[in-house]
Amino acid sequence: MAFRSLSHHSRILSRLLPTVSVPAVARVTAAAPTTTTFAIRTSNPLRTMASTAAEVAMPPTEPDVTIQETTSPANAVGRTPEEAAAAENAVKWCISSLPKDVLARRVPIPPNGVDYRGKIVLAPMVRSGELPARLLALKYGADLVWGPETVDHSLIGTTRRTNPRTSCIEWTRPPSQAHNKAGYDENVIFRLDPTREKGKLVFQIGTSDPDRALAAARLVAGDVAGIDVNAGCPKPFSTSGGMGAALLQTPDKLVAILENLTRHIIPEFGIGISVKIRLLETPEKTEALVRRLVGTGITGLTIHCRTTPMRPRERAIRGQLRMIGYICREAGVACVVNGDVADRRDGYKLMEEFRVDGAMIATAAEKNPNVFLKEGEEKTTWEQYARELVRFAMEVENKMSNTKFTLSQIVPGREPVYKTMCAQGKSYEELVKVMGFEEMMEMARRTDEVLRLGGWAPKKEGKGKKGQQQQVKGKNEKKRKSEDEVDGAKEVKKEKVVVVAEPVAQQDGPALAQAA
Numbered sequence: 130m131a132f133r134s135l136s137h138h139s140r141i142l143s144r145l146l147p148t149v150s151v152p153a154v155a156r157v158t159a160a161a162p163t164t165t166t167f168a169i170r171t172s173n174p175l176r177t178m179a180s181t182a183a184e185v186a187m188p189p190t191e192p193d194v195t196i197q198e199t200t201s202p203a204n205a206v207g208r209t210p211e212e213a214a215a216a217e218n219a220v221k222w223c224i225s226s227l228p229k230d231v232l233a234r235r236v237p238i239p240p241n242g243v244d245y246r247g248k249i250v251l252a253p254m255v256r257s258g259e260l261p262a263r264l265l266a267l268k269y270g271a272d273l274v275w276g277p278e279t280v281d282h283s284l285i286g287t288t289r290r291t292n293p294r295t296s297c298i299e300w301t302r303p304p305s306q307a308h309n310k311a312g313y314d315e316n317v318i319f320r321l322d323p324t325r326e327k328g329k330l331v332f333q334i335g336t337s338d339p340d341r342a343l344a345a346a347r348l349v350a351g352d353v354a355g356i357d358v359n360a361g362c363p364k365p366f367s368t369s370g371g372m373g374a375a376l377l378q379t380p381d382k383l384v385a386i387l388e389n390l391t392r393h394i395i396p397e398f399g400i401g402i403s404v405k406i407r408l409l410e411t412p413e414k415t416e417a418l419v420r421r422l423v424g425t426g427i428t429g430l431t432i433h434c435r436t437t438p439m440r441p442r443e444r445a446i447r448g449q450l451r452m453i454g455y456i457c458r459e460a461g462v463a464c465v466v467n468g469d470v471a472d473r474r475d476g477y478k479l480m481e482e483f484r485v486d487g488a489m490i491a492t493a494a495e496k497n498p499n500v501f502l503k504e505g506e507e508k509t510t511w512e513q514y515a516r517e518l519v520r521f522a523m524e525v526e527n528k529m530s531n532t533k534f535t536l537s538q539i540v541p542g543r544e545p546v547y548k549t550m551c552a553q554g555k556s557y558e559e560l561v562k563v564m565g566f567e568e569m570m571e572m573a574r575r576t577d578e579v580l581r582l583g584g585w586a587p588k589k590e591g592k593g594k595k596g597q598q599q600q601v602k603g604k605n606e607k608k609r610k611s612e613d614e615v616d617g618a619k620e621v622k623k624e625k626v627v628v629v630a631e632p633v634a635q636q637d638g639p640a641l642a643q644a645a
């Protein structure tokens with residue numbers, strides 16, 4: 130007899146392994162930060178693993194044993210390694226023997242959306258996930274790329290345009306008064322490449338309000354393959370506004386945001402909605418939250434395997450991962466693991482071991498795009514991908530300070546060029562010179578002209594400093610930099626772009642933005 134639900138399957142599991150501390154699915158507890166332990170104890174010697182194959186097909190009946198509602202790590206102690214392995218195997222077996230209809234259960238992927246299953250993806254990263262870095266990740270084989278978190282407030286009110294030189298789509302807003310004085314035309318809040326990122330880009334939004342989330346999502350939804358809600362950023366600037374990890378403590382609000390997005394964005398744009406969360410303090414709390422989230426109509430859920438207070442350098446913990454994957458699977462939502470995923474191979478290993486659907490890489494990819502290569506593909510040196518990054522940056526007219534920042538993650542600190550690059554390199558011309566990428570010199574000059582860098586920088590105003598160049602690291606720039614450096618911050622990411630050769634008349638902004 131076929132199974133009716135995964136919950137039923139877990140009841141069977143309960144019967145097979147009589148004292149099982151699971152409410153509806155196999156519950157996982159962390160006995161130690163890095164140890165995954167199933168809180169399962171086999172007390173009925175008559176029910177052996179050998180009998181399980183026959184029993185999984187049994188109709189549901191009430192368990193003939195007590196199911197303890199405990200997830201205490203104490204359950205994990207007092208067992209021999211053999212018992213622990215048997216319990217682990219039992220659960221693995223139980224999951225892998227799930228009937229096809231449960232395994233095949235999926236929230237439908239909308240026609241213009243993407244399925245996260247089987248994918249190794251680039252994580253959302255403020256500063257480190259701007260367009261050049263995403264193009265680099267895609268070149269090395271990332272299956273999907275997430276954009277850096279963009280806060281709804283900063284997107285609402287922008288104008289969408291296609292940059293006539295680069296063909297990139299940009300969401301821009303007029304500069305503040307201070308920047309206007311410096312002669313800049315507009316700030317680019319978000320930029321994407323409609324060709325190279327087609328069908329691969331997931332836009333991440335920072336929000337704490339269902340209506341604002343929807344208004345912002347509508348501005349970009351026609352140009353991306355998915356919208357993701359950031360419910361994991363732990364920084365005070367984000368949480369104090371009720372965004373990021375604060376949403377984990379206000380599940381009603383998070384659910385309302387996701388429901389509003391799925392209700393409107395899916396039918397209007399045919400793309401899916403997903404959410405990125407962190408672990409809560411206990412498996413019970415995580416389970417309760419995940420159960421609610423998977424019922425909102427989302428197609429994907431990324432779990433960053435750290436709790437909110439955990440520092441980035443602390444090892445990710447996997448103790449709740451299998452349980453989260455299990456709940457997602459039951460609801461047909463793709464589950465993506467994040468946190469200390471080293472490379473594609475490691476991602477596949479985690480997917481296999483913890484029965485999750487995809488893997489997301491952040492810091493490892495920030496340093497080295499080779500992490501996305503497939504088995505047997507040849508790795509390149511840092512010089513090679515640094516060169517590629519700089520080329521991508523110039524192709525899309527990336528902000529100089531961001532290019533330097535991204536490059537500084539790639540160039541090993543011990544290399545002599547690292548210091549020179551940080552100290553000099555105020556224009557693309559200087560940068561390619563310092564890096565020894567002279568073959569790109571002409572391109573660098575053209576980019577500097579457009580971005581008004583180096584000799585093209587606008588003159589500083591007033592105070593008798595006539596003729597003095599506007600340095601890229603002016604007062605405002607320094608302030609911006611410190612804002613940017615905060616993980617997850619992108620509320621006001623100001624980029625100066627000056628249309629020199631072609632007038633802004635070619636913008637397709639407001640009309641398209643409304644149409645979108």
Ligand SMILES: Cc1cc2nc3c(=O)[nH]c(=O)nc-3n(C[C@H](O)[C@H](O)[C@H](O)COP(=O)(O)O)c2cc1C
Binds near residue numbers: 256359361362492
């Ligand atoms: C520079 C940087 C910026 C980040 N920005 C974001 C962000 O915008 N949105 C988000 O959800 N997570 C952000 N994160 C967190 C990562 O997406 C990821 O969850 C975290 O780094 C754990 O993955 P890892 O262990 O592979 O680094 C950022 C991380 C870094 C290092």
